[in-house]
Amino acid sequence: xxxxxxxxxxxxxxxxxxxxxxxxxxxxxxxxxxxxxxxxxxxxxxxxxxxxxxxxxxxxxxxxxxxxxxxxxxxxxxxxxxxxxxxxxxxxxxxxxxxxxxxxxxxxxxxxxxxxxxxxxxxxxxxxxxxxxxxxxxxxxxxxxxxxxxxxxxxxxxxxxxxxxxxxxxxxxxxxxxxxxxxxxxxxxxxxxxxxxxxxxxxxxxxxxxxxxxxxxxxxxxxxxxxxxxxxxxxxxxxxxxxxxxxxxxxxxxxxxxxxxxxxxxxxxxxxxxxx
Amino acid sequence: xxxxxxxxxxxxxxxxxxxxxxxxxxxxxxxxxxxxxxxxxxxxxxxxxxxxxxxxxxxxxxxxxxxxxxxxxxxxxxxxxxxxxxxxxxxxxxxxxxxxxxxxxxxxxxxxxxxxxxxxxxxxxxxxxxxxxxxxxxxxxxxxxxxxxxxxxxxxxxxxxxxxxxxxxxxxxxxxxxxxxxxxxxxxxxxxxxxxxxxxxxxxxxxxxxxxxxxxxxxxxxxxxxxxxxxxxxxxxxxxxxxxxxxxxxxxxxxxxxxxxxxxxxxxxxxxxxxxxxxxxxxxxx
Numbered sequence: 001x002x003x004x005x006x007x008x009x010x011x012x013x014x015x016x017x018x019x020x021x022x023x024x025x026x027x028x029x030x031x032x033x034x035x036x037x038x039x040x041x042x043x044x045x046x047x048x049x050x051x052x053x054x055x056x057x058x059x060x061x062x063x064x065x066x067x068x069x070x071x072x073x074x075x076x077x078x079x080x081x082x083x084x085x086x087x088x089x090x091x092x093x094x095x096x097x098x099x100x101x102x103x104x105x106x107x108x109x110x111x112x113x114x115x116x117x118x119x120x121x122x123x124x125x126x127x128x129x130x131x132x133x134x135x136x137x138x139x140x141x142x143x144x145x146x147x148x149x150x151x152x153x154x155x156x157x158x159x160x161x162x163x164x165x166x167x168x169x170x171x172x173x174x175x176x177x178x179x180x181x182x183x184x185x186x187x188x189x190x191x192x193x194x195x196x197x198x199x200x201x202x203x204x205x206x207x208x209x210x211x212x213x214x215x216x217x218x219x220x221x222x223x224x225x226x227x228x229x230x231x232x233x234x235x236x237x238x239x240x241x242x243x244x245x246x247x248x249x250x251x252x253x254x255x256x257x258x259x260x261x262x263x264x265x266x267x268x269x270x271x272x273x274x275x276x
Numbered sequence: 277x278x279x280x281x282x283x284x285x286x287x288x289x290x291x292x293x294x295x296x297x298x299x300x301x302x303x304x305x306x307x308x309x310x311x312x313x314x315x316x317x318x319x320x321x322x323x324x325x326x327x328x329x330x331x332x333x334x335x336x337x338x339x340x341x342x343x344x345x346x347x348x349x350x351x352x353x354x355x356x357x358x359x360x361x362x363x364x365x366x367x368x369x370x371x372x373x374x375x376x377x378x379x380x381x382x383x384x385x386x387x388x389x390x391x392x393x394x395x396x397x398x399x400x401x402x403x404x405x406x407x408x409x410x411x412x413x414x415x416x417x418x419x420x421x422x423x424x425x426x427x428x429x430x431x432x433x434x435x436x437x438x439x440x441x442x443x444x445x446x447x448x449x450x451x452x453x454x455x456x457x458x459x460x461x462x463x464x465x466x467x468x469x470x471x472x473x474x475x476x477x478x479x480x481x482x483x484x485x486x487x488x489x490x491x492x493x494x495x496x497x498x499x500x501x502x503x504x505x506x507x508x509x510x511x512x513x514x515x516x517x518x519x520x521x522x523x524x525x526x527x528x529x530x531x532x533x534x535x536x537x538x539x540x541x542x543x544x545x546x547x548x549x550x551x552x553x554x555x556x557x558x559x560x561x562x
Contacts, residue, residue, distance in 0.1 A: 004444065004447070005444075007447070008444045008445070008446050008447060011446035011447070011449075011450060012446055014356055015356045015357075015359050015360045015364065015446065016360070017356075018352070018353045018354075018356035018357045018360065019356070019357045019360040019361070019365075019373070021353055021357075022353060022354075022357045022376075022377070022380075022416060022420070023373060023376060025380075025413055025416070026376050026377075026379065026380050028395075029383065029387075029388075029391050029413075030379075032391055032394070032395055033387065033390065033391060036394060077284070078284045078287045079284075080284075081280060081281045081284030081285070082281070082284040082285035082286075082287060082288065084281045084284075085278075085281035085282050085284065085285040086285060088281075089278055089281055089282070090285075099289070100285050100286070100288065100289060103288050103289045103291075103292045104288040105534070106292050106531070106534055107288050107291055107292055109467070109470050109530060109533070109534050110295065110474070110527070110530060111470075111471075111473070111474020111475070111476070111501065111526065111530060112474070112476065113474065113476045113501045113504055113505060113523065113526070114295070114299065114474070114523055114526060114527050114530070115295075117299060117504065117520060117523040118294070118295045118298055118299055120508075121298045121299070121302060121520070122294065122298050126298070142291045145287060145288055145291065146288060149288065175277050199382045202384070203382065203383070203384030203385065203386075203387075204384070205384065205385060205386050205476075205477045206385075206476040206477055206501070206505060209505060209508075209509075210508055210509075230384045230385075230386045230477075233384075233386040233387070233390065234386050234389075234477055237386070237389065237390060237393065237481055243390075243393075246390055247390060250386075250387045250390055253384055253386075253387060254383065254387060257379070257382040257383060257384065258379060258382075260382065261375065261378050261379055261382050262375070265375065265378065
């Protein structure tokens with residue numbers, strides 16, 4: 001019996017040590033970045049134009065917002081419509097559903113550098129968009145498509161059939177039922193997923209360097225090159241003079257990611273509560 | 277409208293198809309031109325030599341070793357953390373830990389890279405070890421989140437049955453709940469592995485990136501992903517093609533990993549205690 005007790009204790013300590021290590025790692029990373037970056041978080045870092053002295057992050061911040069918005073505007077209709085097909089039209093568990101889901105999972109597993117290469121070959125060269133916001137946004141749209149599809153599929157599946165039946169029995173057509181009843185009921189869940197995928201876009205680097213390029217400017221046309229905050233950080237990492245500003249940029253990026261996370265989980269939590 | 281929804285649903289199929297066409301269509305002829313053996317098994321990467329040499333074996337080996345290191349570090353810690361979150365965590369603590377794990381998942385890879393440059397590189401140099409540790413941290417949230425989900429999906433009666441048979445808490449968790457969640461946990465590990473082998477920016481910043489056969493844990497290493505990003509900026513002609521072919525090789529690796537998931541998770545036998553419980557349940561039913 002004492003042997004069992006020792007074993008039990010060993011398991012307990014291993015589990016505790018692991019979770020403590022995980023939590024400590026997160027705390028260490030955040031503290032490290034904040035301590036290293038805070039002294040460099042100066043007003044000049046936020047001036048409107050970038051030059052090699054102030055290494056301002058404002059153009060990158062604006063480009064990040066533009067690129068994210070554009071990528072989502074492209075990906076969300078495709079993702080939501082695809083999920084409507086999978087949930088409302090296709091037979092559940094049919095071959096086509098399985099195939100589409102498998103492809104979407106394959107897409108989700110492709111590393112960002114591969115998306116970057118594809119974007120470079122297809123959007124930049126083949127379609128002739130050049131290193132531009134448009135090429136970058138299209139590449140990122142493909143990248144987040146599986147996330148949007150997945151979350152909106154889950155949101156649609158969570159809408160109880162009684163709602164659909166009620167609408168149909170009142171004489172509404174299928175399409176009307178989908179747009180007036182099912183989608184509004186699923187909206188918070190879909191929205192939460194969309195915000196979550198914007199987090200992925202904000203942190204992306206490898207898929208953007210050779211699609212959106214690395215020019216530090218505010219893009220005034222979708223065919224101009226731009227760098228996002230993450231790409232900006234990577235560019236700074238190569239300049240030993242400005243590594244401190246890199247950490248300051250990292251603080252801004254961390255805050256952005258944290259806000260996105262909190263917002264999406266709050267929305268998803270509300271969506272789940274409404275369901276019951 | 278059905279047609280519109282159907283077309284949208286085909287978008288992801290179309291995307292995968294296009295990626296295959298463009299990447300493999302551009303990569304495979306290049307590999308043939310360089311020579312399959314010269315490319316995949318060549319140990320010399322000297323794109324600017326006359327004649328140039330494009331052997332990516334050092335990068336393939338580099339990617340595999342670094343990924344293996346990340347798995348060795350990240351998987352045990354990740355699974356044990358998931359066990360804590362799913363089966364032993366008081367809800368007051370959970371409210372902080374869960375968003376913490378989500379934040380870990382959301383931290384951009386460049387930020388991890390900056391952290392690695394300043395926290396790991398001074399200790400272990402720009403090396404295989406630094407890259408493995410950093411990647412081990414980066415795959416933690418993937419493994420924790422997915423393992424936790426599959427641990428929570430295990431019916432509570434299994435745990436209760438084990439406790440009723442006299443097993444203690446952790447013995448019940450490790451003997452019954454974890455084996456029952458095995459296929460989900462394995463899927464989590466494989467996904468983590470895919471994330472590690474495909475990671476680019478963080479690795480570039482800590483791995484040293486020398487294109488030579490890896491020589492030791494504290495020596496520099498270049499991964500396939502790093503090779504692409506580092507040289508694509510100035511490459512042209514066959515050199516550029518060889519980099520795209522490196523991407524195609526990486527893509528094939530990822531596809532193989534994806535395909536292996538259903539194969540690995542199919543056979544799951546479970547532990548002795550789990551089988552015992554199953555038999556007991558069957559006995560009770562008859």
